[in-house]
Amino acid sequence: MAAKVIKPLTVLAMENEKREKLIEAYLAAYNSKDVKGMIEHLDERVVFKNFSSGALTHFFEGKNAFKKQAEEALDYFSERKQTVEFITHREGESEVRISYWAIAAVDFPNGINKGQExxxxxxxxxxxxxxxxSEIEDFS
Known part of the structure; x- marks a missing residue:
């Protein structure tokens, strides 16, 4: 059995800080509807999954597919904002608890109407x- 390498706390803290900066930059671009800024921080093979009430609603792979969906989604909300409540770092991933606020710009099939908060x-x-x-999984 191979020995597990334990990184010094300062190295982990630096890695977590880098992750947080990436996440913050991505969310700032999302909030300002800056698709170019959003994809700037993504790996070419990025995977995106969205889950709503436990069901997978969206899945796509690759920066181009992500960009296409992000551009289409610009028309869904006249205003939108994701706010970080807290971040938990684990090996290889960071879980971000988010508050989401938006104003619908269109009528949605689920009953949300244009102008609704x-x-x-x-x-x-x-x-x-x-x-x-390299991967984003959204859960709401």
């Missing part, structure tokens, strides 16, 4: 490869 809590799990975000 939306507030919810959720979490996102970010995974990383080579100083880029």
């Amino acid at each position: 939306i507030e919810l809590k959720g979490k996102s799990i970010f995974k990383f490869t080579d100083s880029k975000i």
Whole structure:
């Protein structure tokens, strides 16, 4: 059995700080509807999954597929904001508890109407490869 390498606390703290900066930059771009800024922090092979009430609602792979979906989603909300409540770091991933607020710009099939304010809590799990975000799983 191979010995487990334990990294010094200062190295882990630096890694966590880098992750938080990536996440903060991604969310700042999301909040300002800056798709170019969002994808800047993503790995070319990024995987995105969205779960709502436990069911997978969206799945796509690759930066181009992510960009296409992000551009389409710009029209869904006239305003939107994700706010980080707290972050838990684990090996290879960071779990971010998020408050989400938006104003619908269209009528949605689930009964949300144009102009309606939306507030919810959720979490996102970010995974990383080579100083880029390689996977995002959103749960609401």
